[in-house]
Amino acid sequence: MSETVPATGTSPQVVTRFAPSPTGFLHIGGARTALFNWLYARGRGGKFLLRIEDTDRARSTPEATAAILQGMAWLGLDHDGEVVSQFEGAERHAEVALQLLAEGKAYKCFSTQEEIAAFREAAKAEGKSTLFRSPWRDAAPDTHPDAPFVVRIKAPLDGTTVIADEVQGDVTIRNDQLDDMVLLRSDGTPVYMLAVVVDDHDMGVTHVIRGDDHLNNAARQMTIYQAMGWDVPVWAHIPLIHGPDGKKLSKRHGALGAQEYQAMGYPAAGMRNYLARLGWSHGDDEFFTDAQALEWFDLDGIGKSPARFDLKKLENLSGQHMAITPDAALQKECAAYLGASGQPALTDDQNAAFVQALPFVKERAKTFPDLIEKAHFALVERPLAPDDKALKALDSDNRSMLAELTPQLRNANWSRDELEATLNTFAEDRETKFGKLAGPLRAALAGRTVTPSVFDMMIVLGRDETLARIKDAAEAFPSGDDAA
Numbered sequence: 095m096s097e098t099v100p101a102t103g104t105s106p107q108v109v110t111r112f113a114p115s116p117t118g119f120l121h122i123g124g125a126r127t128a129l130f131n132w133l134y135a136r137g138r139g140g141k142f143l144l145r146i147e148d149t150d151r152a153r154s155t156p157e158a159t160a161a162i163l164q165g166m167a168w169l170g171l172d173h174d175g176e177v178v179s180q181f182e183g184a185e186r187h188a189e190v191a192l193q194l195l196a197e198g199k200a201y202k203c204f205s206t207q208e209e210i211a212a213f214r215e216a217a218k219a220e221g222k223s224t225l226f227r228s229p230w231r232d233a234a235p236d237t238h239p240d241a242p243f244v245v246r247i248k249a250p251l252d253g254t255t256v257i258a259d260e261v262q263g264d265v266t267i268r269n270d271q272l273d274d275m276v277l278l279r280s281d282g283t284p285v286y287m288l289a290v291v292v293d294d295h296d297m298g299v300t301h302v303i304r305g306d307d308h309l310n311n312a313a314r315q316m317t318i319y320q321a322m323g324w325d326v327p328v329w330a331h332i333p334l335i336h337g338p339d340g341k342k343l344s345k346r347h348g349a350l351g352a353q354e355y356q357a358m359g360y361p362a363a364g365m366r367n368y369l370a371r372l373g374w375s376h377g378d379d380e381f382f383t384d385a386q387a388l389e390w391f392d393l394d395g396i397g398k399s400p401a402r403f404d405l406k407k408l409e410n411l412s413g414q415h416m417a418i419t420p421d422a423a424l425q426k427e428c429a430a431y432l433g434a435s436g437q438p439a440l441t442d443d444q445n446a447a448f449v450q451a452l453p454f455v456k457e458r459a460k461t462f463p464d465l466i467e468k469a470h471f472a473l474v475e476r477p478l479a480p481d482d483k484a485l486k487a488l489d490s491d492n493r494s495m496l497a498e499l500t501p502q503l504r505n506a507n508w509s510r511d512e513l514e515a516t517l518n519t520f521a522e523d524r525e526t527k528f529g530k531l532a533g534p535l536r537a538a539l540a541g542r543t544v545t546p547s548v549f550d551m552m553i554v555l556g557r558d559e560t561l562a563r564i565k566d567a568a569e570a571f572p573s574g575d576d577a578a
């Protein structure tokens with residue numbers, strides 16, 4: 095008997111789900127699984143559902159569920175409908191097992207742990223398969239003892255089960271390698287494997303995209319689908335993520351939690367782009383927008399070999415996304431970053447200055463800390479506290495040069511062209527180069543020597559603030575001649 099099951103559901107609408115176990119934060123791998131399911135559904139006008147697989151009561155915590163929800167919210171992976179708790183569906187899961195029992199597709203097994211162990215010992219000694227074969231599979235009900243039992247499914251005994259996986263291709267399992275899986279434990283509680291199948295069926299899931307560590311489960315889950323006569327969803331088992339060294343991603347490769355990346359200041363759009371590229375590709379495209387990802391994402395583009403995590407690539411993509419994000423959105427996300435990383439929020443004045451500075455600094459920033467660093471000149475208030483290098487750039491010669499420049503700037507039209515002309519003329523008159531002027535100006539305007547362009551800073555700060563800062567530098571700071 096060969097049991098090849100068609101890999102398509104009957105539902106015309108795509109329904110995907112993300113089904114994390116709430117035992118910790120949202121792992122990078124989980125975030126990628128969620129993203130793939132989200133892209134697949136949203137790109138097809140389908141539904142993306144969220145199910146919390148909280149049947150393991152000892153390991154599941156509400157804090158972990160909250161962390162997963164927060165991680166998804168940060169990544170913008172919104173789900174449809176209510177969050178489904180798998181644990182709460184226990185009665186329904188048990189009901190399915192009892193239905194299979196009533197239909198003779200499952201049976202009560204009274205074998206004790208000792209008997210199962212003895213079976214395995216004997217099989218081993220005889221060099222036979224140690225898969226447990228219950229003597230109760232075909233036992234007549236009138237032979238049943240009044241004793242505790244588990245409910246086992248009647249797995250097919252011969253032939254093969256083929257999982258038509260969209261990523262791995264056809265995966266064929268010999269049915270004689272499948273045991274009669276327990277569906278209900280002796281206390282009547284359903285097992286996880288049953289819960290997954292019943293939930294996916296009841297939730298109308300058409301496509302299951304998940305880590306390939308679940309590929310083995312698929313064969314056993316298939317047995318339940320077949321016994322119930324349910325449509326099997328399309329399966330796509332995606333390779334796990336590896337570190338840059340090719341080994342399975344672990345803590346020693348750096349942060350593992352999606353939200354740690356928020357706290358490090360990566361923009362969500364950059365993270366989405368990066369995660370989408372971890373194991374999926376569309377030609378040579380590295381950088382793409384959400385709209386493009388939604389249009390392009392498909393199961394064909396998922397690779398068979400593990401993707402490697404590469405922080406440089408994440409940084410690079412993040413920078414490109416920063417540059418194209420509208421200022422208001424960037425400002426909002428930056429505020430969320432400050433909160434997520436436990437830093438104080440910007441004041442109203444700082445916020446106003448930050449927005450002015452954004453167009454001049456966002457093109458070169460890769461992360462939010464980087465953006466804030468580049469906008470530092472706009473966020474600080476007078477009197478500035480120049481760093482040592484800035485103080486050095488403010489020796490007495492340079493201070494007097496700044497003092498001389500002040501009246502010229504006071505009369506200039508505050509446009510970039512005119513400021514450029516004014517400073518160039520000033521430099522020419524002093525038979526020096528603009529470069530010589532730029533250092534002290536940076537020090538005066540930002541209190542630092544590495545800053546955005548002098549003209550950009552002047553435009554952002556405006557005439558009054560610029561002149562006041564130059565005056566401070568010319569007169570009020572400790573003398574740069576004394577700087578070590």
Ligand code: GLU
Nearest residue numbers: 113114115147290304308
């Ligand atoms: N709860 C499983 C996990 O977190 C996922 C199960 C599934 O997607 O079928 O790995």
